[in-house]
Amino acid sequence: MMNNTMRRASIPVFFLFLLACSSLPTKSFRPFQPLPPQPPIPADNPQTADKVRLGKQLFFDPRLAADGVTTCNSCHNLALGGDNDQAVSTGAGGGVGRRNPPTLWNVAFNTIYSWDGRATSLEALLAEHLLDPTAMGMPSEHSVTQRLTGIPGYRQQFAAVFSDTDAGVSYADITRALSAFLRTLVTVNSPFDRYLAGDKDAVTEQVLDGFNEYIEVGCASCHFWVNFAGPVPGLAFQMGEGFYELFPNHPGSEYEKRYALAEDIGRYQVTGIETDKRMWRVSTLRNIAVTAPYFHNGSVNSLEEAVRIMASVQLKVQLTERQVADMVTFLNSLTGEFPPIELPVLPATAGKTALQPEL
Amino acid sequence: MMNNTMRRASIPVFFLFLLACSSLPTKSFRPFQPLPPQPPIPADNPQTADKVRLGKQLFFDPRLAADGVTTCNSCHNLALGGDNDQAVSTGAGGGVGRRNPPTLWNVAFNTIYSWDGRATSLEALLAEHLLDPTAMGMPSEHSVTQRLTGIPGYRQQFAAVFSDTDAGVSYADITRALSAFLRTLVTVNSPFDRYLAGDKDAVTEQVLDGFNEYIEVGCASCHFWVNFAGPVPGLAFQMGEGFYELFPNHPGSEYEKRYALAEDIGRYQVTGIETDKRMWRVSTLRNIAVTAPYFHNGSVNSLEEAVRIMASVQLKVQLTERQVADMVTFLNSLTGEFPPIELPVLPATAGKTALQPEL
Numbered sequence: 021m022m023n024n025t026m027r028r029a030s031i032p033v034f035f036l037f038l039l040a041c042s043s044l045p046t047k048s049f050r051p052f053q054p055l056p057p058q059p060p061i062p063a064d065n066p067q068t069a070d071k072v073r074l075g076k077q078l079f080f081d082p083r084l085a086a087d088g089v090t091t092c093n094s095c096h097n098l099a100l101g102g103d104n105d106q107a108v109s110t111g112a113g114g115g116v117g118r119r120n121p122p123t124l125w126n127v128a129f130n131t132i133y134s135w136d137g138r139a140t141s142l143e144a145l146l147a148e149h150l151l152d153p154t155a156m157g158m159p160s161e162h163s164v165t166q167r168l169t170g171i172p173g174y175r176q177q178f179a180a181v182f183s184d185t186d187a188g189v190s191y192a193d194i195t196r197a198l199s200a201f202l203r204t205l206v207t208v209n210s211p212f213d214r215y216l217a218g219d220k221d222a223v224t225e226q227v228l229d230g231f232n233e234y235i236e237v238g239c240a241s242c243h244f245w246v247n248f249a250g251p252v253p254g255l256a257f258q259m260g261e262g263f264y265e266l267f268p269n270h271p272g273s274e275y276e277k278r279y280a281l282a283e284d285i286g287r288y289q290v291t292g293i294e295t296d297k298r299m300w301r302v303s304t305l306r307n308i309a310v311t312a313p314y315f316h317n318g319s320v321n322s323l324e325e326a327v328r329i330m331a332s333v334q335l336k337v338q339l340t341e342r343q344v345a346d347m348v349t350f351l352n353s354l355t356g357e358f359p360p361i362e363l364p365v366l367p368a369t370a371g372k373t374a375l376q377p378e379l
Numbered sequence: 380m381m382n383n384t385m386r387r388a389s390i391p392v393f394f395l396f397l398l399a400c401s402s403l404p405t406k407s408f409r410p411f412q413p414l415p416p417q418p419p420i421p422a423d424n425p426q427t428a429d430k431v432r433l434g435k436q437l438f439f440d441p442r443l444a445a446d447g448v449t450t451c452n453s454c455h456n457l458a459l460g461g462d463n464d465q466a467v468s469t470g471a472g473g474g475v476g477r478r479n480p481p482t483l484w485n486v487a488f489n490t491i492y493s494w495d496g497r498a499t500s501l502e503a504l505l506a507e508h509l510l511d512p513t514a515m516g517m518p519s520e521h522s523v524t525q526r527l528t529g530i531p532g533y534r535q536q537f538a539a540v541f542s543d544t545d546a547g548v549s550y551a552d553i554t555r556a557l558s559a560f561l562r563t564l565v566t567v568n569s570p571f572d573r574y575l576a577g578d579k580d581a582v583t584e585q586v587l588d589g590f591n592e593y594i595e596v597g598c599a600s601c602h603f604w605v606n607f608a609g610p611v612p613g614l615a616f617q618m619g620e621g622f623y624e625l626f627p628n629h630p631g632s633e634y635e636k637r638y639a640l641a642e643d644i645g646r647y648q649v650t651g652i653e654t655d656k657r658m659w660r661v662s663t664l665r666n667i668a669v670t671a672p673y674f675h676n677g678s679v680n681s682l683e684e685a686v687r688i689m690a691s692v693q694l695k696v697q698l699t700e701r702q703v704a705d706m707v708t709f710l711n712s713l714t715g716e717f718p719p720i721e722l723p724v725l726p727a728t729a730g731k732t733a734l735q736p737e738l
Contacts, residue, residue, distance in 0.1 A: 323730030
C-alpha cells in the first residue's frame with residue numbers, strides 16, 4: 021500500500037520512462053487522460069447526422085449478411101459491452117473465425133484495426149468484413165450493393181447523403197456510413213475518467229493501488245493514452261503506422277501452452293516480415309471488465325487470469341493474488357457509460373423480401 | 380368500382396354472414412375495429428414496468444441461446460417488421476426450422492400461438508421456444524436458469540420482480556417476463572385504423588376498393604376483428620380454443636405443387652386428430668406488407684402472389700390483376716406505427732463470460 025503522494029508521483033515517473041523510450045515531442049503529452057467525447061474524424065468522411073442515422077440502420081440490418089440473420093451487432097453486440105461472450109466469431113456463412121470479436125465501443129480511438137492491424141481505417145476494415153465468411157459473408161461487393169439498391173429507403177438515403185445515383189448504392193459509401201456510426205460509439209465518464217478529470221472521490225483506494233501496480237509492473241508501457249491502447253494519430257504523437265506488441269513476449273510458458281497463445285502468429289500473416297511474427301495490435305482496456313473472454317483467441321474466460329498471464333508472458337512478473345485483485349479493481353474502473361441506442365426502424369421492401377432473387 | 384355507400388354497406392352484409400355462421404352473442408361486435416393500444420393481459424401475469432424492462436433485456440440477450448449469439452430478435456427482428464426476410468428460421472444450434480417466423484408485433488392479440496396453435500399462451504410457447512433447436516436451442520430448463528442465475532443483474536431483477544430467490548431464477552418467470560415485453564409490442568394508427576376511427580381521408584379510393592373486394596371475395600371470413608386474424612378472447616366472443624382454417628382449402632392446385640403448400644400438414648401433428656390435417660392458425664394481416672416471405676413455409680416471396688394463391692386455394696376465386704393490385708393496396712394500409720425501442724444495456728458478468736462453465 022502506498023500513500024496518495026506516491027500514487028500520484030508514479031505517473032510522472034512512468035512519463036519520464038516513456039520519454040526515454042520514445043524520444044518523441046511530448047510538450048503537452050499526458051499519458052492518461054479522460055476519454056474525449058469525440059474521436060478523430062477523417063477528413064474524407066465527415067460526420068453528418070443523416071450519415072450516422074444511415075450507418076446505424078446498416079449496423080442493425082440482417083439483409084447486409086449472407087444468411088439474412090446475422091448483423092454487425094451479432095458479434096459486436098452494443099447491448100453487451102460491444103462484443104459477445106463467444107470465444108471466436110461465427111460468421112453469416114457458418115464460418116467460424118479464429119479470433120475474438122473486439123468491442124466496438126471507442127473503436128474510433130484506435131489507430132489500426134483488427135487484431136493484426138491489417139486495416140488503417142474503419143472504412144477499409146468494413147470493406148473486408150462485409151465479404152469475410154467469418155463475418156457478414158456476402159459473396160461479392162456487387163451482391164452487397166445489389167441488395168441495398170433493391171431497398172427503396174436505402175436508395176433514397178444514399179442519394180441524399182452521398183449523391184449516389186438512384187441506379188445504385190456505392191460499396192465505398194456503405195463502408196463510410198457504417199464507419200460514421202461507429203465513430204459515435206464512445207463511452208465517457210468511467211470512474212477512472214472522472215478521477216483523471218479531477219474527482220478524487222470517483223474511485224476507491226484499491227483502484228489507485230491497482231493503477232500504481234499497473235504502472236510499476238509495466239502494463240502502461242503499451243496500454244496508455246486515451247484508449248489505454250497506445251498513441252492516437254491526430255490526438256497525440258504517432259508511432260509509425262500503428263502500435264503493436266510482441267505477444268507472448270517471453271515465449272514457451274505454461275500459460276502459452278494451456279491457452280494456445282502462440283498458435284496464431286499474428287501480424288506476420290499480413291506482412292510476411294519475420295519481425296512481425298507474434299506481433300499484435302495493442303488492445304484497448306476500456307470496458308475490459310465487460311468484454312470477456314480475453315486475448316486474440318478468446319481462450320481466457322476470466323479477467324483475473326488474463327492479468328496474471330499478461331504480467332507473466334509479457335513482463336516476466338509473477339503477481340501476488342493481492343496485486344491481481346487490485347489491478348482487476350482498477351480495470352473495472354475503466355467501464356464507461358453506455359449511451360442509450362434506439363433500435364432503428366429499417367427501410368422495408370413492401371410486399372417482398374430483399375433476399376430474393378437469390379444471390 | 381363501387382361507390383362509397385356500397386363500400387360501407389358491405390361491412391354489415393359480411394356481419395350478417397358472420398352472425399349466421401357463428402350463432403354467438405354479438406351485441407356489440409363490429410368485425411373491424413382500430414387496434415386497441417393494449418392487448419388482453421392474463422390475470423396470472425400482470426404487466427409492470429420493471430417486468431417489461433426485464434423481459435426486453437431477455438429478448439435482446441444472446442446469452443439466452445445455446446450459441447451465445449442468437450437472440451429472440453434474430454428471427455423476430457423488431458427493426459424489420461418483427462420478423463426477418465428468411466423463409467424459415469435458423470436456430471441457435473444450427474437447426475433449420477420448417478416454418479416462417481411470424482411477426483411479434485401485435486402477437487398478444489392472438490388467441491393461440493405458433494402456426495399450428497400448439498400453445499394457448501405466450502408463456503407456454505416461450506417455454507418451448509427456449510429449448511427448441513430451431514429457436515434458442517438451450518439443452519434444458521436447468522441450463523437456462525443456470526445461465527441467468529450466473530448473471531448478478533438478472534438475479535437481482537428476478538428477485539425484485541418475481542420474488543425469485545437469490546439462489547436461482549425460475550424458468551416460468553423467464554417466460555413471464557418475456558411475455559410481458561411481447562405484450563407491449565403494438566403498432567397502432569395504421570392508415571386503415573385511422574380510417575376505421577373516422578378519418579375518411581386516411582386511405583385512398585384504391586384502399587377502399589381493395590377492402591370491399593377483400594370482403595366480397597371472402598377473405599374476411601377468417602381475417603377479421605382487431606388483428607385481422609379472428610376472434611380474441613377477452614375482447615370478443617370466442618370460437619373454441621382457437622381459430623383455424625383449412626389450408627389449402629381446395630387441394631391439388633398448381634399453386635399447391637409449386638410452393639409445396641400441403642407438405643407440412645399443420646395442426647394434425649400436434650393433435651393426431653384426422654380433421655386437423657392441414658389446419659392452421661389464422662394469421663394476422665397487420666403489417667403483412669413488411670413481413671415477407673409468406674405462408675407457413677415462407678415459400679412465397681411476393682404479397683401479390685400470396686393474395687392470388689389465397690383467393691385460389693381457399694376460395695376458388697381467380698382474381699384479376701386489378702383486384703390483386705387493389706387488395707395489396709388495402710393490405711399495405713394495415714402497416715401500423717412502429718414505436719421506438721431503446722436497445723437495453725444488458726447486465727454484465729464482470730471479468731468473465733456467462734457462457735462458461737460450458738453447458
